[in-house]
Amino acid sequence: MYHPYFRGKQFELITIREMAALLAEKNFVPVIEPVRESLGSLKKTLDAVSEAGGSAIVIVNPYHGDHQENGSSITGLLQEDFGDDESISAGILLRNGMTVEEVMACYQQHVDHSPVLIHAGFTEPKALSVELADSMSNLTNIFVEDHAKLLYRKHFDRSNRILVRDGFKRQRNADYVEMEEFSDLNVTYTELGMAGFGDFLMVGDAYTEGGGPAYAVAIHLTFIDPEKDDVMYIYHFVSDTKDTPTDPAGKFGQALAKLIAKLDSGTSHILETKAIQEFRALHEKGHFPGLGYVKKLSMKHHIETLADYLG
Structure with missing residues (x-):
């Protein structure tokens, strides 16, 4: 049903590990693009x-990071350590410039790992659908919405189809508005003919190797608004100090104070998840755990929110 798309950085992988039981319980299937x-x-x-009894999809030909040129070590990991594990699937990333022949060669190489096709810029859907005709009914196709519009997706309508939308509009921390729409796919995916949906959490699809010093600190938290047809929105709680790269702890304290004030207002619609309880504890202690840890809490909250909504 829900397919969160992670790039395999440290805190993304820690998030998946810490949420493994909930992901399994809800049949949420993370997609992981290894970048280290x-x-x-x-x-x-x-x-x-x-x-935990869950499932995951591991991209064997990443577009970003250290395996960009050669994903053979990822293939090796799947074959050697998860060869008999049906819960771990091989994801094949279909990008601009790939030929149908290259896709099919990668598909055949990973046929023992229930390959999943992730469409993110590929330009020959009709020809590929012809090649895959015999296996289409057993195939899962994941479409990154910005690269795979309605007409593109129609070529694969006999398969299990998942639509992934990037709801996170990345910009400089100092420039975020307090609140904006994130996605309505949690409500509309079945109307679009999809068996499930996904997103890039509050990291977004844009890939960076690591930020410079933070002139402003922002905490990004999603919520579902029952008064607006259950659409998902996102708050950006931004520090007041924005003009110096120093004192990230102080800036986090400012952003966190805004988050707690919004929670305590009783009008936030933010679900009181375990991640929110941890934000409250950090506020009470006056503790700054590091920006990576803060991002992890936001990702955990997002997953907990969707788990609650989807029952």
């Missing part, structure tokens, strides 16, 4: 997903 050369943390994460 070392695969130890990825293996640990997949072990946690498998032990």
Whole structure:
């Protein structure tokens, strides 16, 4: 049903591990694009997903990060450590410039790992659908919406189809408005003929290797508004200090104070998740855990919110 798309950085993988039980319980299937050369943390994460009784899709030909030129070590990991594990699927990323022949060669190489096709810029859907005709009914196709419009998706309408939308409009932290719409796919995906939906959480599809010093600190939190047809929105709680790269702890304190004030107003629609309880505890202690940890809490809150909404 829900397919959160993660790039395999440290805190993304930790998020999946810590949420493995809930992901499994709700049949949420994370898509992981490994971007770090070392695969130890990825293996640990997949072990946690498998032990919890969940499923995951691992992209074997990443577009970003250290495996951009050669994903053979990811393939090796799947074959050696998860060869008999039906819960771990091979994801094949279909980008601009790939030929049908290249897609099919990768598909055949990973046929023992229930390959899932992730459409993100590929330009020959009709020809590919002809090649896959015999296996279409057993195939899952994931479409990144910005790259795969309605006509494109129609070529794969006999398959299990998932639509992924980037609801996070990334900009400089200092420039975020307090609140904006994130996505309505949680409500509309079946109307669009999809079996499920996904997003890039509050990280977004745009990939960066690591930010510079934060002139402003922002906490991004999603919520579902029952008064607006259950559309998902996102708050951006931004620090008041925005003109210096120093004192991230102080800026986090400012952003967190705004978050707590909104929660305590009783009008926020923010679900009181375990992640929110942890934000409250950080506020009470006056503790700054680091920006990566803050992003992890926001991602966990997002997953908990959708888990609650989808029952």
